[in-house]
Amino acid sequence: MSDPTDQPRSGSADQPRSGQIVRPYGDTTGDGMVQLSFTLPIEHSKVAEGAAEQLANKMGMDPALVVHAKPMGQGFTFFVVYGRVSHLVDTSKVEVVERDFPLLTPKEANAAIKQSLRRRLVVVGACIGTDAHTVGIDAILNIKGFAGEKGLEYYREIKVVNLGAQVSVPELVEAARTERADAVLVSQVVTQRDAHLLNTREMSAAFREAYPAASRPLLVVGGPRFNEGMAAELGVDRVFSRGTTPGEVASYLVHRATHGRDGAPQSTSSILAAPKEKAS
Numbered sequence: 001m002s003d004p005t006d007q008p009r010s011g012s013a014d015q016p017r018s019g020q021i022v023r024p025y026g027d028t029t030g031d032g033m034v035q036l037s038f039t040l041p042i043e044h045s046k047v048a049e050g051a052a053e054q055l056a057n058k059m060g061m062d063p064a065l066v067v068h069a070k071p072m073g074q075g076f077t078f079f080v081v082y083g084r085v086s087h088l089v090d091t092s093k094v095e096v097v098e099r100d101f102p103l104l105t106p107k108e109a110n111a112a113i114k115q116s117l118r119r120r121l122v123v124v125g126a127c128i129g130t131d132a133h134t135v136g137i138d139a140i141l142n143i144k145g146f147a148g149e150k151g152l153e154y155y156r157e158i159k160v161v162n163l164g165a166q167v168s169v170p171e172l173v174e175a176a177r178t179e180r181a182d183a184v185l186v187s188q189v190v191t192q193r194d195a196h197l198l199n200t201r202e203m204s205a206a207f208r209e210a211y212p213a214a215s216r217p218l219l220v221v222g223g224p225r226f227n228e229g230m231a232a233e234l235g236v237d238r239v240f241s242r243g244t245t246p247g248e249v250a251s252y253l254v255h256r257a258t259h260g261r262d263g264a265p266q267s268t269s270s271i272l273a274a275p276k277e278k279a280s
């Protein structure tokens, strides 16, 4: 749940990171050269290019060279700037969410669900809000899958209910109740005005309202611009970002179905370690 102790930890105990100081590589090792792209609300002109250079200078690029400038409709210009930064990166201070569950084959996942739940694991998926980008959630759920891996529909012990695009939060909660979902998988691709964050918070709040804590379905959100470290802040159990494969998601769901919050193996008929009951 949103309990911070339940979230994936930064770094990994079995993979200690040795500290290394690195700087960007452009033409030669350690030359500090980077490339940056952005749009300014200015008509393309010499002044616009100078403005782009000034912005890059203020961001720490020195020298900064405008290598591409293209008008983007009326009153806007897109820039690519190439230049040197003096910043160093200390890899021992990098914080990431490491995978903290084993990767299973579909056969292993099916066997674990059968043994632990003694029934099929029910997954309800959707793109919520006005988001119509279904390719990501379909990549995870549809049998055809993604990156050479079959989607969750391929797993005999997983029942998939894919609600598609532009599903409202009340519709999602209702479907989760009707299907007696163990896990709710939500996709958010559009990030304009932080829509992905606002929609996710609205969704997690609605599930907390609709379900007793112990029987709430597992809430999983995914999309290319999520920060995987934001699960607790968003009130969900797990965040998956770009490049996620169906096998990773299936393995996570199985791990949660077969382990308690403390990570200890459990044998129970519910994914959240509580008796399966219909929400009131």
Ligand code: B12
Pocket (backbone or CB within 6 Å): 130, 131, 132, 133, 134, 135, 136, 137, 139, 140, 146, 185, 186, 187, 188, 189, 190, 191, 192, 220, 221, 222, 223, 224, 225, 240, 241, 242, 243, 244, 245, 249
């Ligand atoms: C295809 C596409 C469309 C198609 C969508 C068709 C469909 N049925 O999905 C159409 C043409 C409809 C479309 C429309 C729009 N689009 Co569009 N679209 C794209 C595009 C080109 C590809 C997205 C995609 O399919 N990626 C492939 C999938 C496999 O990757 P993914 O979504 O990241 O999913 C992976 C992971 O993120 C993760 N994942 C995703 N969801 C989930 C969920 C769970 C539970 C889990 C575990 C994992 C997971 O797993 C997936 C596999 O690894 C992107 C640009 C790009 N190159 O990414 C723009 C893009 C997403 N679109 C964009 C925009 C702005 C729009 C429009 C607003 C344009 C307009 N003005 O009309 C509309 C919005 C429509 C709407 N109401 O949502 C912007 C979004 C910008 C932003 N900051 O929000 C982008 C980034 C383009 C851009 N650079 O401007 N779009």
